[in-house]
Amino acid sequence: MNYKIYPINQGTRIMDIHDVVYRQPVGEDVSFAYGAFLLKDAKGKLIMVDSGAPSLSEVREKGYPLRTPDEDIDMVEEVRKHGVDPAEVSMIIYTHLHWDHAWNTNSFPNATLIAQAAEMAAAINPMKIGRKSYGFMEESNGPEWLHSIMRFQAVNGDVEILPGIRVIMTPGHTIGSQSVLVDTEKGVYMLPGDWIMCDRNLDMELPGGSTPDVAAWYQSLEKVKKLEFAGILPCHDPKTYTEMYYG
Template sequence: MLCAGGPMSDWEVYAVCYADRVARVRADSFIFDDNHDAPHPMEYFVWLLRRGEEVILVDTGYDDAEAQARGRPIRLDPGAALAPLGVTPEDVTQVIVTHLHYDHAGGLHLFPNATLHLQAAEMAYATGPCMCHDVLRMPFTADHVCEAVRRLYAGKVIFHDGEAQVAEGVTVHCIGGHSRGLQAVRVRTQAGWMVLASDAAHFYENVWLHKPFPIVVDLQNMLDGFETLKRLASSRELVVPGHDPLVRRLFPAGPAAHVTRLDPGPQEVISPALFTL
């Protein structure tokens, strides 16, 4: 594990919900689920890390044009959704891109001053032979990938290969599985080491019960990744899934209805009984 030097201070972590999808069933979330036709909504987040004047954004969401193209409306523009935290899109100079799927990298253009932190494996995947297959290409949008390439040619991409430190108390870890270069983010908080799983675990049920998500390029990497997430966190309660509506129930409210503060830790006991309510 990487060792951090310098002053040891904790980060504030906020989950910012900008969209949701209610018309989903459990078959959309889990492979081999017995209750496959039961409703299973999901929410869409970006995450803001803040320590004093330092700000790091994790993922960018997607904009209204992408929402209309995919028929998946958003409730808030992801850039505007940061306003209750006192952050404008122009303030953001560092973005950790967990992977290049449309709902995580579809707003890159909204943050013009940002340098991107990306796994080299993800750029290779999104621009390589795997994109010849419709089913693997489906979660990507060419314009978003091209924006990442434009940022690269402007000298504003930092590539990582596996595990790396982005800032003191913030590290990234390549998980793969759902996308070839998917990375999770480990953050030191007042509650301990927290892991923002992004799509390494869409829901608590994925990681707690080892139930894989259907969109997958490498199933073994996905399953192994569940254990990696738990190993990286101080406790499995501090593994925060990327799309689970339970996050907003379990953690304290932030400064607006769509903002949840994560760094104090969950305010309710997490157990599998919650997953099927």
């Protein structure tokens, strides 16, 4: 089964290069994007990869202590612009459960939610340094994804989710990070979540600046080097959102 991949852009902000590429000297501004992906097959099946971040309006209204895009873009409204009712989305596959990838779950009420078992375990009881990354903020009454916990199905390791869609473990950014491999008419595309934040991580073979397990990241890199792709689409690279769709 082949899919088309529609990048859903939630805007950008300026970050320092050391936030995006490991151990780079402070002082270079880079544009850092936020977003998710909508997958469509020829029969109309609708799947999301990640569900994006809260809108800037929500962050300001509720006082979340988060760095957000400069633009006020609502994920659900962007999905609707593709002619898709969020209630028709049947599945969301999470690369990992950080707040900027796993918000808006309540807006997709009929979706089965897929994550690695290792990621769910780490996200339920994160280390203190990672609590905000997983959305544990008093202002938000906990992570958005946690409010939809009954809809989650955990997977273990590299598995086929559906014909044409499979996941592979790529830890490093988080212990349970997975990348989603999607069959398209033009070949297989990889959606790596935050294991790869931007093209520079691949070009320089350097992890993201906030990578807690650098050794695991390089093990994932060696694993991915053995595979062939039509393209790799980093979620936080603005170039990802310059195409209407891939495949």
